[in-house]
Amino acid sequence: xxxxxxSSLFVVTALAVGVFFYxxxxxxPVYKTAKVEKGALVSTVTAxxxxxxxxxxxxGTQVSGTIQKLFVDYNSVVKKGxxxxxxxxxxxxxxxxxxxxxxxxxxxxLRKARADVVDAKRTLERNxxxxxxxxxxxxxxxxxxxxxxxxxxxxxxxxxxxAQTLGSYRQAQTNxxxxxxxxxxxxxxxxxxxxxxxxxxxxxxxxxxFTIAQDMTKMQIDTSVDEADIxxxxxxxxxxxxxxxxxxxxxxxKVTQIRNSPIxxxxxxxxxxxxxxxxxxxxxxxxxxxNVNIEVMRKDDVLKIPSAALRFKPKVAGEEPKPPVAxxxxxxxxxxxxxxxxxxxxxxxxxxxxxxxTDDSFxxxxxGKLRQGEEVIVEQILPxxxxxxxxxxxxxx
Numbered sequence: 551x552x553x554x555x556x557s558s559l560f561v562v563t564a565l566a567v568g569v570f571f572y573x574x575x576x577x578x579p580v581y582k583t584a585k586v587e588k589g590a591l592v593s594t595v596t597a598x599x600x601x602x603x604x605x606x607x608x609x610g611t612q613v614s615g616t617i618q619k620l621f622v623d624y625n626s627v628v629k630k631g632x633x634x635x636x637x638x639x640x641x642x643x644x645x646x647x648x649x650x651x652x653x654x655x656x657x658x659x660l661r662k663a664r665a666d667v668v669d670a671k672r673t674l675e676r677n678x679x680x681x682x683x684x685x686x687x688x689x690x691x692x693x694x695x696x697x698x699x700x701x702x703x704x705x706x707x708x709x710x711x712x713a714q715t716l717g718s719y720r721q722a723q724t725n726x727x728x729x730x731x732x733x734x735x736x737x738x739x740x741x742x743x744x745x746x747x748x749x750x751x752x753x754x755x756x757x758x759x760f761t762i763a764q765d766m767t768k769m770q771i772d773t774s775v776d777e778a779d780i781x782x783x784x785x786x787x788x789x790x791x792x793x794x795x796x797x798x799x800x801x802x803x804k805v806t807q808i809r810n811s812p813i814x815x816x817x818x819x820x821x822x823x824x825x826x827x828x829x830x831x832x833x834x835x836x837x838x839x840x841n842v843n844i845e846v847m848r849k850d851d852v853l854k855i856p857s858a859a860l861r862f863k864p865k866v867a868g869e870e871p872k873p874p875v876a877x878x879x880x881x882x883x884x885x886x887x888x889x890x891x892x893x894x895x896x897x898x899x900x901x902x903x904x905x906x907x908t909d910d911s912f913x914x915x916x917x918g919k920l921r922q923g924e925e926v927i928v929e930q931i932l933p934x935x936x937x938x939x940x941x942x943x944x945x946x947x
Contacts, residue, residue, distance in 0.1 A: 581893060583925035584859065590850045591914050593907040594790075594843040595782055597823065599773030601793070601838045603763035604826065607735050610756035613637065613728045617748050624742055628733040628762065635731040635744070635759060642726040649719040656715040660708035667705055670698040737764040740836060763836060769829045771803065771840045774813065774820040782846040783808055789825045791842040796833065803827030805844060847907050853920065854912040858928040859890045860905070864898045865930055887918070891927040898927055 615637035622634045677694045680686040741761040744750060750757045771791065775783060787805045807824035825842065827834075888905055891898040903918030920926070 579865075580931040581898065581927045582929040582931065583893060584856045584928050586853060586855055586915070586920050586922055586924045586926060587912075588851055588853055588922050590848065591852050591854055591907055591912060592845055592909050593847040594909060595775060595779040595846050597773040597775045597779075597842045597844065599771040599825070599840050599842060601769050601771055601834050601840055602836050603737075603740070603766060604768050604770050605735070605737075605764035606740070606836075607737070607762045607764060608758045609634070609731065609734065609760040609762060610758050611637065611728065611731060611750055611752055612756060613642070613725050614751045614753060615641065615729060615749070617744050617746050617750065620742070620744070620746055622739050622742070622760070624739055626739045628737060628739060630733060630736050632733045633730055634733050634739075637729040637731070637750070639726055639729045642722065642729050645722040646719070646726050649715065649722040653712070653715040653719045656708065656712040660705070660712050663701065663704040663708040666701040667698070670694070670701040674698045731759060733762060735762060735764045737762040738766050766832055767829050769827055769834055769836075770806070771825040771827070771842060773823045773825060773840075773842050773844075775823045775844075777812075777819040777821065780808070780821045780823075783823055783844060784846075788845045789842050790845070791825075791840040793834065793838045793840055795835075795838060801827060801834070801840075849907060849914065852906070853915040853922060855890065855903075855915055855920070855926050856928050857908060857911060857913050859926040860888055860913060862891060862927050862929065864891065890918075890920070892920075892924060893927060898930075 617635060618638040619636040620634075621632075621636070622628055626634075628634060674691075674694045674697075677686050677691045681688060681691040739760055740763045742759070743757075743761075744759050750759070771789075783805060785805055785808065789803045789805060790800050791803065792800055803825040804827075805823060806826045809822040809824070811822070813820045813822060823844070825844075887902040889900045890903055891900055893899070901919055903920060904916045906914035906916045908914065
């Protein structure tokens with residue numbers, strides 16, 4: 551009986567010790583891996599900008615007056631030469647009539663001046679013969695000659711008056727035409743800034759009445775590209791962009807212009823890169839914000855790994871990795887390349903690689919011992935610590 555009790559105590563004690571060490575043992579880490587693949591890799595430059603029509607015309611007025619009629623509104627399709635607004639023409643019509651009367655009066659004065667020249671010339675010729683015959687005095691001849699010259703000068707003055715009044719007449723006619731606002735291009739009315747009865751003043755600057763987008767099927771994006779990335783941009787590069795109105799759709803365009811004028815905002819230098827695109831379905835509207843990715847380099851059938859693999863470093867539960875120490879000072883290792891880790895016998899093993907282009911999700915592997923199909927570690931999942939047991943464990947009787 552005593553042997554049975556001793557054997558039972560021995561077994562229970564062994565089980566307790568085993569449970570104790572099982573609880574204290576650190577759990578094995580779990581690694582998340584991804585395969586090394588081959589495929590296309592596209593390096594892009596990210597930028598934002600706003601959509602605009604390629605040609606946008608601001609239609610104004612060169613004369614002041616009251617808007618009498620409006621013939622178009624927002625989103626109206628207009629043709630070149632079509633009347634889109636009318637300023638009250640009453641004042642301009644009266645100015646035309648007044649200037650026409652002045653012009654006709656000047657023409658009559660010119661005709662009278664020319665008739666006076668003919669009469670003065672006839673008198674001068676007659677007196678020239680009579681002074682030779684001694685019938686009239688030299689003083690009478692001189693008076694006739696002076697009168698002739700005066701009438702000739704009167705003709706010049708009358709001609710100048712005709713030209714002046716003709717100019718005023720034509721200006722009044724032009725102002726009357728300007729009272730009728732016409733579209734200078736084919737397009738769509740994007741904005742209307744006036745209403746019927748509103749007075750517009752063109753004294754100091756031309757007021758804008760309408761904004762017309764010439765062709766909404768062709769649009770452009772004015773993007774702001776950082777100075778660090780502008781050297782990668784080239785004309786005719788492809789671009790993919792999205793807008794908030796259609797988050798599930800991607801639109802394509804291409805770079806058509808890189809403007810050299812810098813845009814400096816709070817000491818940050820950017821450059822305007824113009825991207826043109828087709829908008830045949832008219833889904834895109836002026837002013838929309840576009841998130842653009844400009845394709846600066848593309849490689850097909852290259853070896854690539856996830857970017858997360860380059861950021862991975864093995865961790866020990868409850869510890870932070872430390873650089874090696876030599877002679878009391880921390881020594882920083884500088885490997886010739888970048889390190890990624892693969893799993894061998896359930897342990898992470900470093901592999902040096904040289905990388906190329908990236909698309910933020912994947913990185914090209916230019917050199918290294920990685921092969922297609924191998925798995926690299928992208929994440930380490932550290933299990934939570936098991937709570938330590940308190941109190942003594944032993945047999946209870």
